Amino acid sequence: MQRISLINIAHQQISESLKSGDIAIDATLGNGHDAWYLKHLVGPTGLVFGFDIQLAAITATQSNNADATGLTLIHASHALMAENIPVQHHGNIKAIMFNLGYLPGGDKSIITQTESTLCALNAAIALLGAEGIMTIMAYPGHAGGDLETTQIEHWCEQLDNSKFSYQILYSTVTSATAPRLFILRKTHLITDVTQ
Numbered sequence: 001m002q003r004i005s006l007i008n009i010a011h012q013q014i015s016e017s018l019k020s021g022d023i024a025i026d027a028t029l030g031n032g033h034d035a036w037y038l039k040h041l042v043g044p045t046g047l048v049f050g051f052d053i054q055l056a057a058i059t060a061t062q063s064n065n066a067d068a069t070g071l072t073l074i075h076a077s078h079a080l081m082a083e084n085i086p087v088q089h090h091g092n093i094k095a096i097m098f099n100l101g102y103l104p105g106g107d108k109s110i111i112t113q114t115e116s117t118l119c120a121l122n123a124a125i126a127l128l129g130a131e132g133i134m135t136i137m138a139y140p141g142h143a144g145g146d147l148e149t150t151q152i153e154h155w156c157e158q159l160d161n162s163k164f165s166y167q168i169l170y171s172t173v174t175s176a177t178a179p180r181l182f183i184l185r186k187t188h189l190i191t192d193v194t195q
């Protein structure tokens, strides 16, 4: 069976929503691939904010030689997203990416934690603008990742479905340990002006 790249699907879905001049967040910088992809989509007039708790990830992201104008790297937990994103951008973020787990090529003992991930997800949906998109790559195949993934599923289930829609995609078969991609969208609310 051909392995579907969930990250490529996340990028493709985001590319349909995120335009030049928009604002995006990479909640888990890692080696910076997602942050630079977001930067490429928003162009020179857009903004990207990136978070990671490891300096190694900040350095790895900075080592890309492309123009970093509009890219702000924040050495802090994504749980502190709301405190670190300027207030004028709250409710105006068009895309947010989470790619959970550990830094590839780095210290595998430093992984995202269920509690701070859920805290960050709650902050993220408040920052997201109308018709904004959020992608979450989760890996239940490693210790800690299983609980984190289950809790994210529960978190999605309790979202107000008049404001949010979501889908879950699996890399191969729908097994308990298969990596999965959550794609969440904030619905555009239509106000009835006749009332």
Ligand SMILES: C[S@@+](CC[C@H](N)C(=O)[O-])C[C@H]1O[C@@H](n2cnc3c(N)ncnc32)[C@H](O)[C@@H]1O
Pocket: 026, 027, 028, 029, 030, 031, 032, 033, 034, 035, 051, 052, 053, 054, 057, 076, 077, 078, 079, 099, 100, 101, 102, 103, 104, 110, 111, 112, 113, 116, 117
């Ligand atoms: C799978 S990597 C991300 C890959 C990355 N998006 C890329 O394009 O290369 C996961 C990253 O999450 C980071 N991380 C773990 N806990 C975090 C937290 N509470 N806040 C922000 N980043 C965190 C890790 O340090 C690691 O670099």
